[in-house]
Amino acid sequence: MTMKDPDWAKLLRERVRVVLVRPSIAGNIGATARVMRNFGLAQLTLVQPHADPLDVEARKLSTQGEPILYSARSAADLLEAVGDCILVLATSARVGGLIRRDMVISPRQAAQRAWELARSGNIAWVFGPEQTGLLNHEISRCHYLVHIPADASYPVLNLAQAVAICLYEQYQSASGGVLPVAPRSAAPAALLERMFQHLRQALEELHFLWGERAEYLMHGLRHLLSRALPNPEEVDIVMGLARQIRWYVRHYGPARESNRPSASTSPNEAGTPTSTCPSKPPATANADAADRASNNPPPESGFQQSVPDAAN
Amino acid sequence: MTMKDPDWAKLLRERVRVVLVRPSIAGNIGATARVMRNFGLAQLTLVQPHADPLDVEARKLSTQGEPILYSARSAADLLEAVGDCILVLATSARVGGLIRRDMVISPRQAAQRAWELARSGNIAWVFGPEQTGLLNHEISRCHYLVHIPADASYPVLNLAQAVAICLYEQYQSASGGVLPVAPRSAAPAALLERMFQHLRQALEELHFLWGERAEYLMHGLRHLLSRALPNPEEVDIVMGLARQIRWYVRHYGPARESNRPSASTSPNEAGTPTSTCPSKPPATANADAADRASNNPPPESGFQQSVPDAAN
Structure with missing residues (x-):
């Protein structure tokens, strides 16, 4: 399913976007920017943010991702944030109910699907507020609901860690997951x-x-x-x-x-x-x-x- | 390579350990505890911690992982922390040099290797200090060096996000990565x-x-x-x-x-x-x-x- 593309780093930077909906903790915005930088993404959109992306805590946690905070776009609602995207991936720890249960895919499946489509248009990974997650009417407007398999008794990940896992998978799909060292050579x-x-x-x-x-x-x-x-x-x-x-x-x-x-x-x-x-x-x-x-x-x-x- | 084991949740909880070496930011210890809870781990060991695992920031970020902070063990050095482990997985963003380059595997490979061995004994994932990462003499005492593939210009992940990605892979290997919803049924x-x-x-x-x-x-x-x-x-x-x-x-x-x-x-x-x-x-x-x-x-x-x- 993964395809190696000579322009993969450019596609990742220009086509794949992170959307945080109503984030309320500045540190999470900063840590999101850092991990976007780690995994080669550049475009961050904040929908009605309840925290300042240029807050000192956000900037501290962003490290070399700080420019992403400065270039982050604000959007009045989800549609404005993803209107130009051909694939919109909602994320949630909650997968029950009629609206959600048939939309669920894993981060790995989502990353592969996104990468198949990145040459055709823009992709958005959408993350909800820390306290509530995305609402049903927001999830209904996305193509898939990405769920990170986790312990059923407490599957709710920290926002910035959930972003890290999704972007890790996106980078794996884009780069082919090769390690930056020569493959180990075994003696004949x-x-x-x-x-x-x-x-x-x-x-x-x-x-x-x-x-x-x-x-x-x-x-x-x-x-x-x-x-x-x-x-x-x-x-x-x-x-x-x-x-x-x-x-x-x-x-x-x-x-x-x-x-x-x-x-x-x-x-x-x-x-x-x-x-x-x-x-x-x-x-x-x-x-x-x-x-x-x-x-x-x-x-x-x-x-x-x-x-x-x-x-x- | 992955094997589904009826006792996988028990093995994960009892056999797989996170070791933080000289962590200096309390929030990272807390976020590590939370994501351990998310992915079904329970045993945290801190080697010469430079931050208090019961600091208010650590406890705040740990959420439902707080009991893991209270039960965390302290160790004087790496050997004390992993002496009873049959597989010790160092992690680092730096993979160059004679010591490191031939030990490198991906988080996915490491998680699979760990899971193959978890029935035989204890496993440790070892993470270094935020500022320097693990030192060569520490890495040399581990079986493998786990590297998260990332953008070559800034591959250094936040500690708690690196932990999240490794434990996500460990949980995938252990659980088989199944989603908590019935597989989608397509009409014939x-x-x-x-x-x-x-x-x-x-x-x-x-x-x-x-x-x-x-x-x-x-x-x-x-x-x-x-x-x-x-x-x-x-x-x-x-x-x-x-x-x-x-x-x-x-x-x-x-x-x-x-x-x-x-x-x-x-x-x-x-x-x-x-x-x-x-x-x-x-x-x-x-x-x-x-x-x-x-x-x-x-x-x-x-x-x-x-x-x-x-x-x-």
Whole structure:
């Protein structure tokens, strides 16, 4: 139902209007202006306002939406406010009775309907007074009655929060709801497999993986890390950790206690850039064969037993 | 992704928590409590609050959410506030930088994720201070960073409005987003066809439909009324109108001017219940043959020509 339009921001600004009918709390007018600014709207109309949109409280709450308060239009009645609109969306927490019950749609449905029509003409979201909401004769003059699903025992939202939810949905429909960051990239299976091979080798050399429980533990780690869908940068972090473990074991492990290379630095301390490229093996790669042959016994540690068995 | 759970209201109340970190404006705490009440949440935790949750402004804005202010818990830091939660959702308007950009999800995604997990444990929605938002070290301790898509030039929402949008989505996920009214029932095609037959007959007797444009006009009316998907009650209204037109034509039309039945009342004035049942024909049904035979000329009127041709 949603349509992405190259001019969507312009349409939102020029075609979609908020109408507050007889608002009585200045802070609500200000908070409405702010959230209009947040969601890219610009046109505010006040029907017989009982509070001053330029009151200090309204201006304080409007923050960067203050220009919307200054450009707000006043209207003598609802028809004057929406006379040029092709879709008029009333809002109410009350949906009972013959007049209302067949007009009810959700904010999401309303926003989609509005966005389908915004290229054809102006749209108005109409909100009633804080104390009473819109009256039946006002709702009868609108196309739909928007109801925000809420707890039946107290569905009456604060005016500015109701505006926020409706405009959030309107912005979602208009913008397509895309987040302002690149979609998260998950590493492909082949890259994960290479990471797990490096990790397994390191954990074997560390004697974390040994004996009959090795497969279960490795499966547990695989499942834990795979489920988080690591991205390539995170794969680099894990591969860097594996390299560092292997470097540490070779330089400080018990089999080599006598010939610890005092002048060397660890791959991490040396600032070696982490890389997934197999053409840049870690500096310690040529020590593999010697380490495997030494077959060190595991260090005394209760850690391995405390890892839950992934096969259970 | 959404799952309807018979205990959803209980889960929402007992498992889903709002955490405000260092809130500084009492009104925002109050408006948060109100919207929690609106969307069926009950547990509010304040981390190092810089405003009093029982301040007069907080209580005023909380309305029926006031008990939530009285039962709000205080926590010394974020970990104390969310230590028992299995999913911790940070919120922020700022999504740039290494720490944040890969954690970002939308309120809708977050609400769905939360609802999938609510049966397994507690969920926290965490909102930062009004002036700064959550800090990196706080966000790093959360599972996801929720960002409300908004205008890039000013995406910073008022705290209580951001809470409203997130809890609206949480309530949508939990409740399935159903509206508190029966789904609108549209009349089946056979009933619409009967309505259009009655309408056509009445409009022919009224001499609105005659000559070569009759088909176009009838098509225009059909399309207009069909598109609105009338429900059975609305079909009754249109059929009642058709009956009244036919009654009026028979009693006051030019061919019968001489023998107007002064004592009779119209179907509507007599309060005859409208009905779609063919076993209750309108009182004037037996006048059909006579009327058809009279073949009255159309009254002088520019109306018909002003109806746009539906075939164009």
